[in-house]
Amino acid sequence: MGFMLFDESFTLIDYELFPKRRLAKEMIELEKQDLTLQEESILKRNAKNCTSIIIETNLNISEYKNLKGASKFKFETPNAAGEFLRSNMNKILVENEILEPEDDLNAILHDLSMGIINYKLKEASKARDSYLIQAINSIGDIDEATGKLLERLREWYTIHFPELNKIKNQEKYVDLVVEYGDRDSIIESKLLDEMVITDQNPGAEIEDFDLKMVKIFADSIKTLQNTKKSLTNYVEQKMNEIAPNLSDLVGSLLGAKLIAHAGSLERLSLFPSSTVQIMGAEKALFRHLKTGERPPKHGLIYQYPEIRSAKWWLKGKIARALAAKISLAVRKDVYSGEFDAGIKESFEKHLEEIKKKYPFPPRTKKTQKDAKNGKKKMKKKKKDKYKKKIGDYY
Amino acid sequence: MKITQKFNGVYEIDGNVATENLNKGIKVYGERLMEIEGKEYRIWDPRRSKLAAAILNGLETFPFKEDSKVLYLGASAGTTPSHISDISKKGLIYCVEFSPRMMRKLADLSRERKNLIPILDNATKPKNYMNLLQKVDVIYSDVAQPNQSELFMDNMRLYSKKDGIGILMIKARSIDVTKAPNKIFKEEESKLKTHGFRVIEKVKLEPYEKDHMAFVCEFSF
Numbered sequence: 232m233g234f235m236l237f238d239e240s241f242t243l244i245d246y247e248l249f250p251k252r253r254l255a256k257e258m259i260e261l262e263k264q265d266l267t268l269q270e271e272s273i274l275k276r277n278a279k280n281c282t283s284i285i286i287e288t289n290l291n292i293s294e295y296k297n298l299k300g301a302s303k304f305k306f307e308t309p310n311a312a313g314e315f316l317r318s319n320m321n322k323i324l325v326e327n328e329i330l331e332p333e334d335d336l337n338a339i340l341h342d343l344s345m346g347i348i349n350y351k352l353k354e355a356s357k358a359r360d361s362y363l364i365q366a367i368n369s370i371g372d373i374d375e376a377t378g379k380l381l382e383r384l385r386e387w388y389t390i391h392f393p394e395l396n397k398i399k400n401q402e403k404y405v406d407l408v409v410e411y412g413d414r415d416s417i418i419e420s421k422l423l424d425e426m427v428i429t430d431q432n433p434g435a436e437i438e439d440f441d442l443k444m445v446k447i448f449a450d451s452i453k454t455l456q457n458t459k460k461s462l463t464n465y466v467e468q469k470m471n472e473i474a475p476n477l478s479d480l481v482g483s484l485l486g487a488k489l490i491a492h493a494g495s496l497e498r499l500s501l502f503p504s505s506t507v508q509i510m511g512a513e514k515a516l517f518r519h520l521k522t523g524e525r526p527p528k529h530g531l532i533y534q535y536p537e538i539r540s541a542k543w544w545l546k547g548k549i550a551r552a553l554a555a556k557i558s559l560a561v562r563k564d565v566y567s568g569e570f571d572a573g574i575k576e577s578f579e580k581h582l583e584e585i586k587k588k589y590p591f592p593p594r595t596k597k598t599q600k601d602a603k604n605g606k607k608k609m610k611k612k613k614k615d616k617y618k619k620k621i622g623d624y625y
Numbered sequence: 626m627k628i629t630q631k632f633n634g635v636y637e638i639d640g641n642v643a644t645e646n647l648n649k650g651i652k653v654y655g656e657r658l659m660e661i662e663g664k665e666y667r668i669w670d671p672r673r674s675k676l677a678a679a680i681l682n683g684l685e686t687f688p689f690k691e692d693s694k695v696l697y698l699g700a701s702a703g704t705t706p707s708h709i710s711d712i713s714k715k716g717l718i719y720c721v722e723f724s725p726r727m728m729r730k731l732a733d734l735s736r737e738r739k740n741l742i743p744i745l746d747n748a749t750k751p752k753n754y755m756n757l758l759q760k761v762d763v764i765y766s767d768v769a770q771p772n773q774s775e776l777f778m779d780n781m782r783l784y785s786k787k788d789g790i791g792i793l794m795i796k797a798r799s800i801d802v803t804k805a806p807n808k809i810f811k812e813e814e815s816k817l818k819t820h821g822f823r824v825i826e827k828v829k830l831e832p833y834e835k836d837h838m839a840f841v842c843e844f845s846f
Contacts, residue, residue, distance in 0.1 A: 261756065289752060308752055309783060318760045318786065337717050337740065344742045344757065348732045351745045355725035520803050 237312040247273040255346025287313040367487035391437040408449040476560035500565040508554035632687040634712035644711035653707040678833035688790040694761040698748040699768035702730040769799040797836040806836040
């Protein structure tokens with residue numbers, strides 16, 4: 232609303248209001264940590280007459296240093312006058328004729344907050360990575376949906392052409408159905424030379440009327456697959472733009488997934504690398520915390536080919552190293568934005584070192600014993616639980 | 626159909642709690658609407674709203690009056706705030722919510738309900754929204770954060786009137802998943818007591834919400 236100055240006995244000495252129409256804008260300015268004109272002028276006007284002014288503010292104190300009479304300012308948030316104002320806002324405003332009696336304070340406050348909220352919501356969705364996060368999530372959704380639909384298509388089309396199930400490539404399968412339709416024309420197209428097709432036709436006949444429906448269904452799957460392709464392209468480009476280091480290190484898709492999981496690029500950069508390492512394995516992590524089972528080695532990172540294909544005793548080590556480099560790369564992306572090829576190089580070096588250092592699985596008897604003991608303990612615990620439950624019933 | 630008034634503005638219809646609809650004919654979150662004797666009531670779903678769950682589980686102190694000022698921390702999409710705005714028709718409800726995504730829904734709701742004041746800010750830093758607030762009669766806190774009782778107490782000290790009442794919904798699982806809920810409730814209660822609050826009432830929210838407890842408190846001096 233504005234600024235108010237009270238004396239020791241809480242009578243209003245002076246006030247300076249924001250213009251009514253620009254209320255929301257001025258409040259936003261205030262929140263941006265800027266000193267507003269109105270506050271400046273009220274302080275200047277009264278600095279001479281007062282021995283000290285106690286200011287209640289959310290701004291940095293340094294903002295006030297350049298004003299006249301700054302030595303008189305004291306800062307206390309919240310202070311007694313503010314408390315007084317908040318307790319009797321309506322009364323004070325009406326008594327001092329700031330608020331006309333017919334004005335409704337509640338309505339004014341409501342309008343004001345709506346103005347601020349609209350502005351803030353706009354700001355919040357401006358973030359560079361919000362579109363990217365939606366895109367990567369939709370890739371996941373499309374994957375899930377096409378998987379289901381493909382299963383249905385295969386089952387549907389198998390009635391007519393069972394041998395075609397030998398084709399494992401999903402896209403090719405869909406293409407064939409969409410392009411050629413029935414069994415005879417697929418065989419005629421001679422795209423299936425690697426397959427042996429017997430003369431005996433184990434499938435059922437299909438009428439044009441039925442075939443048309445299958446084709447339409449297959450066509451919609453094809454559209455989805457194409458959408459996925461263009462989405463993937465989009466994510467790649469976008470990742471190169473906003474997180475070049477991250478996409479260089481782990482690839483744009485995995486990088487985008489990490490960002491989506493964290494909520495934003497900035498948040499990802501704030502995570503410690505141990506968190507990055509097990510992101511996506513929350514279930515396993517909480518199971519570990521709850522029951523004392525062994526902790527997860529990797530979460531989303533597992534999709535990184537080097538980890539997936541690594542030997543089992545190396546997986547955890549590589550995951551840890553990679554997570555550290557991811558944190559590094561993301562921080563570089565957020566805070567400098569420059570591309571640095573050295574991150575990936577140093578990771579690859581480290582990878583080789585790990586492989587060299589641990590060529591064989593650890594085979595000390597101690598660890599094996601520990602593992603066995605752990606399992607036994609778990610089993611015992613479970614049994615105890617079971618017993619207790621039976622005891623409850625009888 | 627039997628209708629009895631349970632608290633000021635809260636009615637009981639066939640074992641359900643309900644409030645009188647402020648915006649006739651408009652649903653907020655897909656709840657059931659009922660018309661009895663020319664008045665329209667919104668059935669209050671205890672599985673969606675912890676306050677309704679507490680009422681059904683025998684909450685006795687109900688501080689919301691027709692002209693109450695309320696500070697609601699963790700307003701989310703506005704399920705519970707909408708019912709409070711039904712009750713406190715002439716009052717004011719400051720709804721603090723930090724997530725822009727939830728706030729979008731809440732902002733839509735507040736456009737229709739003039740007594741809701743949405744604030745997009747962090748409830749752990751109550752000073753941030755100091756220049757919008759007045760002192761309030763009730764503070765309702767439903768923030769699933771590990772430090773939820775601390776932030777509740779901070780807000781109480783800053784914004785509650787001297788005789789103000791605070792309702793705190795504790796979610797044991799978001800304080801520490803590994804500890805036993807009952808232990809956490811005890812710890813939180815002693816925290817409130819040592820920091821100058823008196824717990825008037827505590828209500829468990831089973832079976833509607835697991836491992837939740839509602840605390841009603843006030844300043845003890």
